[in-house]
Amino acid sequence: MVLHDHPTILLTGINGQVGFELARSLQGLGKVVALDRGGLDLADLDQVRRVVRELKPNLIVNPAAYTAVDKAETEIEAAMRLNAEAPAVLAEEAEKLGAGLVHYSTDYVFDGSKDGVYVETDPTNPQNVYGQSKLAGEQAIAASGCRHLIFRTSWVYGARGKNFLLTMLRLGAERDELSVVADQVGAPTWANTIAALTANVLAQATAASDADEWWNRHSGIYHLTASGATSWHGFAEAIFSHAGLPKMPKVxxxxxSAYPTPAKRPDNSRMSNDKLEASFGVRAPDWRVALKLCIAGR
Structure with a gap:
């Protein structure tokens, strides 16, 4: 990829949690062409190819995804189209252009049986369709040979969209008590954290004196989550402690096993960020700190 002083950055899925934050964080790194589903529908693979070929971006940042984990169990084709086939097309087109591709994946590529934190080289074994579709997307991108950064994250939340934080705030205002799963552990990760760290890494890429060499050295998979870990129950309690509700619900x-869902979730979603930190010198804040900032900024 040739170094550009003012690269064109194609950003997908700007109405999603991460896409919305990226639309702001990527400003200053180049000309950001931010598209929602109306401008770029990833389910339409022909349109994906056409948009990329017309725009000729230097960078493609793809937070768009099929994220309805339970629905994916029955909407298999839709999940695979958005999470596997569309990223494959983006990767093919990026390879032809010599462009870099940034893509986001998930803790759900693992089965959650490991005793300890997951690292990037651990065997994958997704237990649900969503995880299978995201893993297929990872594999297609790597197979394309394009310059790529795949960031696996977990338990994403923010002040918009559909997520655990907003669900808890809504239910907490309506109910005196809530039952929340306490035996699944992971790192709640603020969408703003993901966007900020992505922008930091891409700033390094655009500033590199030899962009080809930079991408050759750094292409691959990285875990990118908040620091620390908790259970869904612990996450809920932390939300209510910062939310300032008139009455604190009992959690x-x-x-x-007492809250069965169509899609099986991993018991352990903890992932190590050591590779991210060693490669790019960036470190995510503790999940509690990020949560406090997110709620304060609502």
């Missing part, structure tokens, strides 16, 4: 811990 009752329950096992995942």
């Amino acid at each position: 009752i811990p329950i096992p995942a």
Whole structure:
């Protein structure tokens, strides 16, 4: 990829949690062409090719995804189209252009059985369709040979969209007590954190004296989550402690077996950010700090 002083950056999915934050964080790194589903529908693979070929971006940043984890169990084709086939097309087109591709994946590529934190080289074994579709997307991007950064994150939340934080705030205002799963552990990760760290890494890429060499050295998979970990129950309690609700609801811990869902979730979603930090010198804030900032900024 040739170094550009003012690269064109194609950003997908700007109405999503991460896409919305990226639309702001990427400003200053180049000309950001930010598209929602109306401008770029990833389910339409022909349109994906056409838009990329017309725009000829130097960078493609793809936070768009099919994220309805339980619905994916029955909407298999839709999940695979958005999470596997569309990224494959983006990667093919990026390879032809010599462009870099940034893509986001998930803790759900793992089965959650490891005793300890997951690293990038651990074997994958997704337990649900969503995780299978995201893993297929990772594999297609790597197979394309394009310059790429795949960031695996977990338990994403923000002040917009559909997520655990907003669900808890809504239910907490309506109910005196809530039952929340306490035996699944991970790192709640603010969408703003993901966007900020992505922008930091891409600033390094655009500033590199030899962009080809930079991408050759850094292409691959990285875990990118908040620091620390908690359970869904712990996350809920932390949300209510910062939310300033008139009355604090009681949060009752329950096992995942007491709250069955169509899609099986990993018991352990903890992932190590050591590779990210060693490669780019960036470190995510503790999940509690990020949560406090997110709620304060609502």
